[in-house]
Amino acid sequence: MHYQFQFRPYRRRFVRSLTTSHGVWDTREGIILKLTDDLGKVGWGEIAPISWFGSENLEQALLFCRQLPEIVTDETIFSIPDELPACQFGFESAVWGVGSREWRVGKHQGVGNEEAGEDNSTLSSLSLNPKSKIQNPKSLTYSALLPAGEEALEVWQTLWQQGDRTFKWKIGVYPVAEELRIFQRLAQTLPSLTKLRLDANGGLSYEEANLWLWTCDNVKANSTLTVEIEFIEQPLSVDKFDSMLELSYCYNTAIALDESVATFNQLKTCYQKGWRGIFVIKPGIVGSPSRLRQFCWECEVDAVFSSVFETSIGRKAALQLAVELSRHNRALGFGVNHFFAEEEEIWLKNLW
């Protein structure tokens, strides 16, 4: 099979910046891809790298797109090197889109519009609301991302009113004593049956990680606190795998790897080294979706799927995988809409 290939770089500022232990992030840059087959069927894809997380950077992705011919084949796409994982995801999901009904949604709301002659060849003919698009037997629940520090104490309330029941709070940003105080207040005020994830982005020392895990175990043991601490995400830096494996045996509170499993080869390596805890998977940067699918099925990976702040185009492909591969009712780490201005649809239409 061969396809006509077109692409458009984009740049988009968040309405609020994301502060993690890696620093402040306030602009998403990426590339929208369009593949058109001989019959005129179209598939859209998105490359949304995060180089500080271990994927290629935007420049490398752009160089790759620029050196491709105007006509590309399945062979080209399925041999994109592992050094370009966000490109693997973008191109493979665009190919998948060419053959899929999922993109063939016109003006009408709803999934699986079967009418003949539906046209998805322009972005303005796509309906991009992700929550309305995914047909899903299990109901989808999202984890809403809270800002670091005290701001979380305010922000969760608005999100709760909008229906969110799982939250993720960034830690490892402010001094540990300060964050622990805020955490106690959060744990006391979050309504019962709320789930809370803590994401350290690799920013804790070994001692701090122990202190956090111990504190979370105490919340669990304290019958007056009814919030559930679901896991601590990436407590230590990527080079501290052995320590995280050890910590995962020492506490009741679960640990999820994120930066450590950013790309497929890292994911496979951690699994081979014995990690059977939670894996945070960011489809947008992990690499080839078909390879990921096979691995997650075979190894029964306990995966939490997570956004890379992509647009609806990448998100749709990522959620497709998430719906297929999530286990244990894990909420999807795609509750990030509040980082973006509304009207993404209009923004995307103007882009193409």
Ligand SMILES: O=C(O)CCC(=O)c1ccccc1C(=O)O
């Ligand atoms: O996973 C989520 O719940 C939201 C997404 C998220 O936290 C994130 C988004 C972009 C880059 C890094 C991260 C992260 O998990 O550290």
Ligand SMILES: [Mg+2]
């Ligand atoms: Mg994370």
